[in-house]
Every structure is written in structure tokens, then in C-alpha cells.
Amino acid sequence: MILFSLVFHCVILLLIAYTAKAKNSYEILNLTTTHFTDGELKQKYRALAKKHHPDKFRNKANMSDINANFLEITNAFEMLHNKPRNDDTVESLSLDISVFFSGRTIKYTHHRKKKCTCPVCKGTGVPTGSPSPRVCNFCGGRGTATQKFVFPGGATITVNTTCSQCQGKGYIGAICSNCRGAGVIETDTAYNVVVNSGNIGFEAKMFGEGNAEKNKRPGDYIFQMIPKDHPHFLLDQNNVKNLIHNVHVSLEQARGGFKLKIPSLSLKNNEHRYIDVPGEPTILPGQVRLIRLNDFTAIGGLTVNARVLSE
Numbered sequence: 001m002i003l004f005s006l007v008f009h010c011v012i013l014l015l016i017a018y019t020a021k022a023k024n025s026y027e028i029l030n031l032t033t034t035h036f037t038d039g040e041l042k043q044k045y046r047a048l049a050k051k052h053h054p055d056k057f058r059n060k061a062n063m064s065d066i067n068a069n070f071l072e073i074t075n076a077f078e079m080l081h082n083k084p085r086n087d088d089t090v091e092s093l094s095l096d097i098s099v100f101f102s103g104r105t106i107k108y109t110h111h112r113k114k115k116c117t118c119p120v121c122k123g124t125g126v127p128t129g130s131p132s133p134r135v136c137n138f139c140g141g142r143g144t145a146t147q148k149f150v151f152p153g154g155a156t157i158t159v160n161t162t163c164s165q166c167q168g169k170g171y172i173g174a175i176c177s178n179c180r181g182a183g184v185i186e187t188d189t190a191y192n193v194v195v196n197s198g199n200i201g202f203e204a205k206m207f208g209e210g211n212a213e214k215n216k217r218p219g220d221y222i223f224q225m226i227p228k229d230h231p232h233f234l235l236d237q238n239n240v241k242n243l244i245h246n247v248h249v250s251l252e253q254a255r256g257g258f259k260l261k262i263p264s265l266s267l268k269n270n271e272h273r274y275i276d277v278p279g280e281p282t283i284l285p286g287q288v289r290l291i292r293l294n295d296f297t298a299i300g301g302l303t304v305n306a307r308v309l310s311e
Contacts (some may be wrong), residue, residue: 001162005030005058009068011208012189016070020239020256022157023211025075025077025079025080025117025210025217026076026080026207026208027074027206027207028050028073028076029041029044029045029048029073029076029077030081031044031208032104032207033207034207034208034210034217034218034219034220035086036070037166038081039084041077041080041081042081042236044158044193045073045077045081048073049073049074049077050116051096052064052066052069052070052073053070054067054070054165057085060151061129062219063105063160064100067217069118075119075122076106078101078122079117079119079122079217080217080294082299083123083215083216083217084187084211084215084216084217085216085217085218085219086210086211086212086213086216086217086218086219086221087210087219088210088220088221088222089209089211089218089219089221089222089258090222090224091110091112091177091221091222091224092223092224092225092226093108093223093224093225093226094226094227094228095225095226095227095228096227096228096266096268097227097228097230097233097265099138099144099227099267100199100200100227101200101213101241101243101297101298102197102297102298103197103198103297103298103299104197104206104298105194105195105196106190106193106194106195106225107193107194107195108192108193108195108225109190109191109192109193110190110223110266111188111189111190112190113186113187113188113189114186114188114189114209114211114221115183115185115211115213115218116178116182116184116186116212116218116283117184117185117212117217117218118178118179118183118184118185118189119178119184119290120176120177120178120179120181120251121178121179123183123184123212123214123215123216123217124176124183124214124215125172125175125179125181125183125215125261126174126175126181127175127176127177127257130173130174131173131207132173133170133172133173133174133181134171134172134173135170135171136166136167136170137166137172138163138164138165138166139163139165139166139170140269141165141170141171142163143162143163143170144160144162144163144168145160145161145162145163145164146158146159146160147160147161147223147275148160154300157190167209173251173305177258182214183212183213183214183215184211184212184213191223193206193223195225196240196248197298197299198299200227200235200240200241201224201225201226201227202224202225203222203223203224204222204223204224205220205221205222206220206221206222206223207220208220209221210222215251220239222247225242229279230265231249231267232263233245233256233265233295233302234246236300236303237301240298241299242302242303242304243265243300243301243303244296244303244305245262245263245302245303245304245305246304246305246307246308247260247304247305247306247307248306248307248308249289249306249308249309250308250309252308253279254280254281254289254306255268255277255279255281255282255283256275256279256284256309257273257276257278258273258277258279259274259276259277260274260275260276260277260291260304261273261274261307262274262275262293262302265297277289277291284308284309284310285308285309285310286307286308287303287307287308288306288308289305289307289308290304290305290306291303291304291306292304
């Protein structure tokens, strides 16, 4: 396999299916990065809380909206406060290289199971004000207890029963009923990706849309669309809209001329192209004959490096 050295292009169009979605906690607090200190977070929260506190808008007709807005700000702060940042969530989609060189717009709907901070327990996994659950000492976290019965004559029977201390849960204490103690819930998310013709791979970063973990706030979400490795072609690093194909020819072929076989770019198509290459009588072993094919694909050309073998 020939490994591609990818060059990501920024000239892309990325449409999100949930354009009208609610803001994430970072956006609610007017944060522009997921990297910040807890002191910086508090500063943002205090400024917004002061500006939107319901006491400043008494007797207004839209008090329900004012209260809801203030609650949204408070909840966003609680979602992020005292939680380290989780790593970015990176997902990649590999496509046949022929798709990028087809000259057509690429349209793809990407489905994702996004882990969001539980809105009930704010990511802690336990009800508000409750201590973290601990492993049941009686059953060692198994949820079952062993009872041994001894009968006359030495016969024994061992019975596994539900632990009477933790009722089979394996832990003592309460967990959040909404997320079952995980601190996160999964939501189905879809992204409609549109890549304009001529862009060879891309990377899109979505602010604050990464996965959360228990007691960890989300990082960013990074989606990549990249061409698969190809057994015959490389990207031209001087112009990624062009391709490179490396072959070996004998000295006799190089000097006398030969018929060059060029594989199909699509791995689903077994058709090949053949071109007649005239000889170069003075070429030497080890030298490379450059053969240029313009308009090899819908967006660019092909350079064939024909290296002459030593006899």
C-alpha cells in the first residue's frame, strides 16, 4: 500500500443538520474556546448572571422568559464548573480516492452517538447533594453473597443469594436515575457534509461539541474526510489535484519505446489505459523518464515516473 501524505484544504462547505439546535454550555456563557481556567469561567458566569438576573427585570411581562434565561446560564455554569476538559473527539471517514477526483460535489450524512453531560446530575453521576457511591463491603461489589449450609454427615451446599446490604447493586449509595450513574447520556446527532469539487480531504472542528465523560466537560469535535491509501497512485505534494504513478522499465524499453499500462483510479473498475511512449536513445540506467498526462482526472493530471532498471 502506498501511504498518502494528506494536505487538508480549508475551502469546504459544512452544513450541520441541527442548525437550529440549542446552544451548548460554552456558547451560552459566551466562551470562545474550550481551554480556560476555572477562574475565567467564574468571571464569565458572574458577568452574565449580573446582567440577566431576574431582580433587574421585576414586573416585566416576559418574566417567565427572563427566569428561563437566567436558569439556562446557571445550568451551563454548573455543567462546566470544577470539571477538567475531556480530550477532543476525533472521527475520520476514509473514502476511495476516485471520489475526490471525480469532479463532483461530495455529499455525505455522518451519524454520531454524542455523549452529553447529564443535565440532571451535571455530569457527577449522583443526585445533587449526595455522596459518591462506594463499593459494598459485604459482597465486594459482586451484588451477590455466598451462604454455606452444612448438613449431618459433612454434606454442604453453597448458595449464591442477592446481597442483603446493597440489594444486588454492588454499591452503597444513590446514583442519578437519568444517566444511571454514568454522568453522560447519548444523543443521536447527524451532520450533512458537503465538500466542493477539487478539495482533497478536509478537517472540520466544531467548538465544544466533543464527547463529555463523567466529571469531565466536553472538548471539541473534529471530523475528517480523507482519501484511502491507493496501491498505484500518490498525491503530488506540489499540487494535490495532480497524481503520481511510479513504474519501472527496462533499459531496452526506455531506449526503444514501450506501451505504458496505467491502472484505473477507481478500484471498482478493472479497465486500464495504454499509451505509447517513444524511446529515448541516450537515457541511462537509474534515470527517470517523466511522462505527463494532462486531464487524467476531472480536476487534474498525472505524472508517471518511469525509472530505468539497471541491467
